[in-house]
Amino acid sequence: MIVGLTGGIGSGKSTVAGLFSKLGIEWVDLDIVARQVVERGEPALTAITQRFSATIPSIQNANGELNRTALRHYIFQHPDEKAWLETLLHPLIQKRSQMLLSKTQSPYVLLISPLLFEKNTPTDKSISIDVDKATQISRATSRDGNTPEQIKRIMATQLSRQERNQRADYIIDNSHSLSDTERQVYAIHQMLISLL
Ligand code: ATP
Known part of the structure; x- marks a missing residue:
């Protein structure tokens, strides 16, 4: 259940x-899962960087992590890009949360x-x-x-x-x-x- x-x-x-x-x-936190799918080395981070590096030069922090604040501000003003991001992340978040849920006892x-x-x-x-x-x-x-x-x-x-x-x-x-x-x-x- x-x-x-x-x-x-x-x-x-x-x-x-x-x-x-x-x-x-036990619990699974979807906010945590949403952060995990864009961690360094994740394919979603590469896709996001490719999509936004021209418009958001600071899309990655100095340590190569996603600059979530810059991305959040940008998509707030650009609903089409927000929709693109959600289409990318939704299935990844769903898949990872399903996997985590299936491991609970x-x-x-x-x-x-x-x-x-x-x-x-x-x-x-x-x-x-x-x-x-x-x-x-x-x-x-x-x-x-x-x-x-x-x-x-x-x-x-x-x-x-x-x-x-x-x-x-x-x-x-x-x-x-x-x-x-x-x-x-x-x-x-x-x-x-x-x-x-
Ligand atoms: P977010 O949506 O931002 O992740 P959250 O819903 O997980 O927040 P918490 O981080 O659990 O909220 O709580 C917010 C703050 O309120 C924390 O500092 C927490 O310690 C405090 N807090 C939560 N419940 C109580 C309570 N009943 N009495 C006093 N302080 C509380």
Whole structure:
């Protein structure tokens, strides 16, 4: 059974995944997979470099890694190029995540993605992590030094809290203490186990 775990930026996906890990539940994070498929030596990095080196001279950092920030800014302004990139990466991300999922051994496995519903990722069940906007912005800014404006721009590309919660089978309210969230994780874990 594959259980999608989603939530906006800074909502607590990694934190909640860690709580499921304590219960022996494995997970695959699609953001991590998306980074792995463009690592140095990967054919996708060669394809991206060939496509963008003329328009983005700094497409690779000095150490030969993909300059994700430069690419993100460029495709934000060029929707056709964004579509080209997504066509390239989507099957690679899917193939790699399938391979990682097939290696897991826990009773069910979490598939973590901020864009689970936006991308219509197929899962058997889904969990939405819910926090109010102000908490989300303050946690996300204090974690990695982004400005509230940067966080709000990313939030604008993600489903609203209401839409995400409506589409999920289970909701975790992560606006309180970690022990409160842990209690909710445990209750959902019990429900998921009872479905197997
Ligand atoms: P992203 O989408 O950016 O990858 P995320 O959804 O994985 O983020 P986390 O990194 O888990 O979110 O959490 C964001 C920040 O909020 C982290 O610094 C984390 O420690 C903190 N945090 C998460 N849950 C709580 C909580 N219940 N109480 C206090 N702080 C929390």
